[in-house]
Amino acid sequence: GAVVSQHPSWVICKSGTSVKIECRSLDFQATTMFWYRQFPKQSLMLMATSNEGSKATYEQGVEKDKFLINHASLTLSTLTVTSAHPEDSSFYICSAQDAPEEETQYFGPGTRLLVL
Amino acid sequence: GNSVTQMEGPVTLSEEAFLTINCTYTATGYPSLFWYVQYPGEGLQLLLKATKADDKGSNKGFEATYRKETTSFHLEKGSVQVSDSAVYFCALSGGAQKLVFGQGTRLTINP
Numbered sequence: 001g002a003v004v005s006q007h008p009s010w011v012i013c014k015s016g017t018s019v020k021i022e023c024r025s026l027d028f029q030a031t032t033m034f035w036y037r038q039f040p041k042q043s044l045m046l047m048a049t050s051n052e053g054s055k056a057t058y059e060q061g062v063e064k065d066k067f068l069i070n071h072a073s074l075t076l077s078t079l080t081v082t083s084a085h086p087e088d089s090s091f092y093i094c095s096a097q098d099a100p101e102e103e104t105q106y107f108g109p110g111t112r113l114l115v116l
Numbered sequence: 117g118n119s120v121t122q123m124e125g126p127v128t129l130s131e132e133a134f135l136t137i138n139c140t141y142t143a144t145g146y147p148s149l150f151w152y153v154q155y156p157g158e159g160l161q162l163l164l165k166a167t168k169a170d171d172k173g174s175n176k177g178f179e180a181t182y183r184k185e186t187t188s189f190h191l192e193k194g195s196v197q198v199s200d201s202a203v204y205f206c207a208l209s210g211g212a213q214k215l216v217f218g219q220g221t222r223l224t225i226n227p
Contacts, residue, residue: 006159032213043205043217044160093159095215103148103167103209107160 003027004096006108013084014116020080021111023094029074030096034105035067038091050077084115118143118210122218125203129196130226137191137221139180139206147208149173149182149189150215154203163191163204198225 003026013019023033032051036044048069050056056069066088068080077096081088091112095105123138141149148167152160164173169184178193189206206218 004159034214041220041222043219046214049214095160097213103213104150104162104165105213105215106162107152110157110159 002098002106004030004094004106004108006094006111008111009109010112010114012114012116015085016083018080018082019084019113020078021092021094021113023077023079023096023108025075025096025098025106028096028098030077030098031074032097033071033077034095035069035077035079036093036095038093038110040091044093047079081113084113086115089113089115118147118208118216120206120208120216120218122204122206122221124219124221126222126224128224128226131198132195133225135191135193135196135200135223137204137206137223139189139191139218141187141189141206141208143187143208143210146184147210149180150207150209151178151180151189151191152205152207152217154205154220156202160205196223196225198227201225 005024007022035047047062048056048058050071052071058064071077093110095107119142150165151163153163154160164175166173166182172181180191203220203222205220207215210216
Protein backbone atom coordinates (compact mmCIF):
# COMPACT_ATOMS: atom_id res chain seq x y z
CA GLY A 1 0.00 0.00 0.00
CA ALA A 2 0.81 3.73 0.03
CA VAL A 3 2.12 3.94 -3.51
CA VAL A 4 2.78 7.30 -5.15
CA SER A 5 3.49 7.63 -8.85
CA GLN A 6 4.88 10.47 -10.91
CA HIS A 7 4.64 11.15 -14.60
CA PRO A 8 6.71 11.64 -16.58
CA SER A 9 9.79 10.06 -15.06
CA TRP A 10 12.00 12.28 -17.15
CA VAL A 11 11.50 15.13 -19.57
CA ILE A 12 13.69 17.22 -21.83
CA CYS A 13 12.34 20.53 -23.05
CA LYS A 14 13.46 23.70 -24.73
CA SER A 15 14.00 26.89 -22.80
CA GLY A 16 10.82 28.96 -22.59
CA THR A 17 8.38 26.08 -22.69
CA SER A 18 6.20 24.89 -19.81
CA VAL A 19 6.32 21.43 -18.33
CA LYS A 20 3.64 19.70 -16.26
CA ILE A 21 4.48 16.94 -13.79
CA GLU A 22 1.77 14.75 -12.30
CA CYS A 23 1.79 13.16 -8.87
CA ARG A 24 -0.78 10.49 -8.04
CA SER A 25 -1.56 8.49 -4.93
CA LEU A 26 -2.54 5.10 -6.32
CA ASP A 27 -4.09 3.29 -3.39
CA PHE A 28 -5.02 5.98 -0.91
CA GLN A 29 -6.48 9.44 -0.76
CA ALA A 30 -3.90 12.10 -0.09
CA THR A 31 -5.13 15.00 1.97
CA THR A 32 -1.79 16.70 1.63
CA MET A 33 0.89 16.49 -1.03
CA PHE A 34 4.34 18.02 -1.01
CA TRP A 35 6.66 19.05 -3.83
CA TYR A 36 10.42 18.90 -3.41
CA ARG A 37 13.37 19.78 -5.54
CA GLN A 38 16.67 17.95 -5.32
CA PHE A 39 19.93 19.10 -6.84
CA PRO A 40 22.65 16.56 -7.61
CA LYS A 41 24.18 15.06 -4.49
CA GLN A 42 22.14 17.34 -2.25
CA SER A 43 19.21 16.94 0.07
CA LEU A 44 15.59 17.62 -0.71
CA MET A 45 14.32 21.17 -0.63
CA LEU A 46 10.64 21.60 0.11
CA MET A 47 9.02 23.83 -2.49
CA ALA A 48 5.39 23.84 -1.47
CA THR A 49 2.65 22.09 0.44
CA SER A 50 -0.56 21.33 -1.39
CA ASN A 51 -3.96 20.57 0.13
CA GLU A 52 -6.82 19.31 -1.97
CA GLY A 53 -9.14 22.08 -3.05
CA SER A 54 -7.09 24.96 -1.72
CA LYS A 55 -4.15 27.05 -2.80
CA ALA A 56 -0.69 25.68 -2.27
CA THR A 57 1.55 27.10 0.44
CA TYR A 58 4.95 27.96 -0.96
CA GLU A 59 8.22 27.99 0.94
CA GLN A 60 10.19 31.17 1.18
CA GLY A 61 12.11 31.91 -1.98
CA VAL A 62 9.97 29.71 -4.25
CA GLU A 63 8.23 31.65 -7.00
CA LYS A 64 4.56 30.67 -7.05
CA ASP A 65 4.07 32.11 -10.53
CA LYS A 66 6.97 30.05 -11.79
CA PHE A 67 5.96 26.78 -10.16
CA LEU A 68 2.20 26.38 -10.45
CA ILE A 69 0.68 23.74 -8.23
CA ASN A 70 -2.81 22.35 -8.58
CA HIS A 71 -4.35 19.77 -6.24
CA ALA A 72 -7.68 19.17 -7.89
CA SER A 73 -8.52 15.84 -6.31
CA LEU A 74 -7.53 13.66 -3.38
CA THR A 75 -5.36 11.52 -5.64
CA LEU A 76 -3.76 14.01 -8.01
CA SER A 77 -1.50 17.02 -7.72
CA THR A 78 0.31 18.70 -10.59
CA LEU A 79 3.37 20.91 -10.73
CA THR A 80 3.81 23.09 -13.79
CA VAL A 81 7.17 24.70 -14.39
CA THR A 82 6.31 27.72 -16.48
CA SER A 83 8.70 29.24 -19.01
CA ALA A 84 11.39 26.81 -18.00
CA HIS A 85 15.04 27.81 -18.13
CA PRO A 86 18.22 25.75 -17.80
CA GLU A 87 18.54 26.65 -14.11
CA ASP A 88 15.21 24.89 -13.53
CA SER A 89 16.81 21.59 -14.50
CA SER A 90 16.55 19.37 -11.47
CA PHE A 91 14.99 16.29 -9.91
CA TYR A 92 11.45 17.02 -8.75
CA ILE A 93 9.91 14.70 -6.18
CA CYS A 94 6.42 14.67 -4.76
CA SER A 95 5.17 13.04 -1.60
CA ALA A 96 1.78 12.43 -0.05
CA GLN A 97 0.20 11.89 3.33
CA ASP A 98 -2.88 9.77 3.77
CA ALA A 99 -4.26 11.54 6.82
CA PRO A 100 -3.90 15.04 8.29
CA GLU A 101 -2.47 13.69 11.53
CA GLU A 102 -0.17 11.21 9.82
CA GLU A 103 3.44 12.31 9.77
CA THR A 104 4.79 9.73 7.38
CA GLN A 105 5.18 10.91 3.81
CA TYR A 106 5.18 8.49 0.88
CA PHE A 107 7.37 9.59 -1.97
CA GLY A 108 7.01 9.31 -5.69
CA PRO A 109 9.92 8.06 -7.82
CA GLY A 110 10.76 11.57 -9.00
CA THR A 111 10.85 13.39 -12.32
CA ARG A 112 14.11 14.45 -13.85
CA LEU A 113 13.77 17.69 -15.83
CA LEU A 114 16.41 18.88 -18.27
CA VAL A 115 15.90 22.27 -19.88
CA LEU A 116 18.04 22.94 -22.92
CA GLY B 117 14.39 26.20 14.11
CA ASN B 118 14.39 22.50 13.45
CA SER B 119 17.43 20.96 11.83
CA VAL B 120 19.04 17.60 11.16
CA THR B 121 22.73 16.88 10.86
CA GLN B 122 24.11 13.67 9.40
CA MET B 123 27.61 12.37 9.22
CA GLU B 124 29.27 13.39 6.01
CA GLY B 125 29.77 10.82 3.34
CA PRO B 126 30.58 9.11 1.26
CA VAL B 127 30.85 5.98 3.33
CA THR B 128 32.44 2.92 1.74
CA LEU B 129 32.34 -0.48 3.40
CA SER B 130 32.94 -4.08 2.51
CA GLU B 131 30.11 -6.55 2.40
CA GLU B 132 29.14 -7.94 5.84
CA ALA B 133 30.69 -4.99 7.66
CA PHE B 134 28.90 -3.19 10.50
CA LEU B 135 27.27 0.09 9.55
CA THR B 136 26.61 3.20 11.59
CA ILE B 137 25.37 6.46 10.11
CA ASN B 138 25.15 9.20 12.71
CA CYS B 139 22.22 11.58 12.87
CA THR B 140 21.57 14.31 15.41
CA TYR B 141 18.76 16.79 15.49
CA THR B 142 17.63 20.08 16.93
CA ALA B 143 13.93 20.57 17.46
CA THR B 144 11.33 22.20 19.59
CA GLY B 145 8.85 19.84 21.13
CA TYR B 146 8.91 16.11 20.45
CA PRO B 147 9.24 15.38 16.76
CA SER B 148 8.98 12.01 15.07
CA LEU B 149 12.19 10.81 13.47
CA PHE B 150 12.68 9.00 10.18
CA TRP B 151 15.25 7.33 8.00
CA TYR B 152 14.60 7.38 4.27
CA VAL B 153 16.65 5.59 1.60
CA GLN B 154 17.13 6.69 -1.99
CA TYR B 155 18.38 4.19 -4.54
CA PRO B 156 20.04 5.52 -7.71
CA GLY B 157 17.60 7.35 -9.95
CA GLU B 158 14.65 6.78 -7.65
CA GLY B 159 12.61 8.70 -5.11
CA LEU B 160 12.80 8.23 -1.38
CA GLN B 161 11.50 5.19 0.43
CA LEU B 162 10.68 5.14 4.11
CA LEU B 163 13.13 2.80 5.83
CA LEU B 164 12.06 3.16 9.44
CA LYS B 165 10.69 5.63 11.94
CA ALA B 166 10.26 6.30 15.65
CA THR B 167 7.66 8.55 17.16
CA LYS B 168 8.77 8.99 20.76
CA ALA B 169 11.81 8.80 23.00
CA ASP B 170 13.39 5.34 23.43
CA ASP B 171 11.39 3.93 20.53
CA LYS B 172 13.39 1.71 18.20
CA GLY B 173 12.52 1.64 14.52
CA SER B 174 13.62 -1.36 12.50
CA ASN B 175 13.30 -2.69 8.97
CA LYS B 176 15.35 -4.90 6.63
CA GLY B 177 18.00 -5.40 9.29
CA PHE B 178 18.41 -1.67 9.91
CA GLU B 179 17.73 -0.18 13.34
CA ALA B 180 17.65 3.26 14.91
CA THR B 181 16.74 4.30 18.45
CA TYR B 182 15.23 7.66 19.34
CA ARG B 183 17.58 9.08 21.97
CA LYS B 184 16.13 12.22 23.50
CA GLU B 185 19.00 12.74 25.92
CA THR B 186 21.56 12.90 23.12
CA THR B 187 19.11 14.16 20.46
CA SER B 188 20.25 11.38 18.17
CA PHE B 189 18.78 8.79 15.84
CA HIS B 190 21.78 6.83 14.53
CA LEU B 191 21.18 4.23 11.84
CA GLU B 192 22.82 0.81 12.30
CA LYS B 193 23.01 -2.49 10.50
CA GLY B 194 24.99 -5.48 11.62
CA SER B 195 25.97 -6.87 8.23
CA VAL B 196 25.58 -4.79 5.10
CA GLN B 197 25.05 -6.08 1.58
CA VAL B 198 25.92 -4.69 -1.82
CA SER B 199 22.21 -4.00 -2.35
CA ASP B 200 22.28 -1.55 0.58
CA SER B 201 24.28 0.89 -1.52
CA ALA B 202 22.17 4.05 -1.64
CA VAL B 203 21.81 7.50 -0.14
CA TYR B 204 20.35 7.59 3.34
CA PHE B 205 18.46 10.59 4.71
CA CYS B 206 17.64 11.26 8.32
CA ALA B 207 14.58 13.46 8.84
CA LEU B 208 12.33 14.83 11.52
CA SER B 209 8.72 15.85 11.40
CA GLY B 210 8.48 19.52 12.14
CA GLY B 211 5.47 21.79 12.30
CA ALA B 212 2.57 21.46 9.86
CA GLN B 213 3.64 17.90 8.98
CA LYS B 214 6.71 19.21 7.20
CA LEU B 215 9.75 16.99 7.03
CA VAL B 216 13.17 18.46 7.67
CA PHE B 217 15.92 16.43 6.03
CA GLY B 218 19.56 16.00 6.74
CA GLN B 219 22.01 16.41 3.90
CA GLY B 220 22.09 12.70 3.09
CA THR B 221 24.87 10.13 3.39
CA ARG B 222 25.97 8.18 0.35
CA LEU B 223 26.78 4.57 1.18
CA THR B 224 28.71 2.25 -1.11
CA ILE B 225 29.14 -1.42 -0.27
CA ASN B 226 31.86 -3.31 -2.11
CA PRO B 227 31.64 -7.07 -2.63
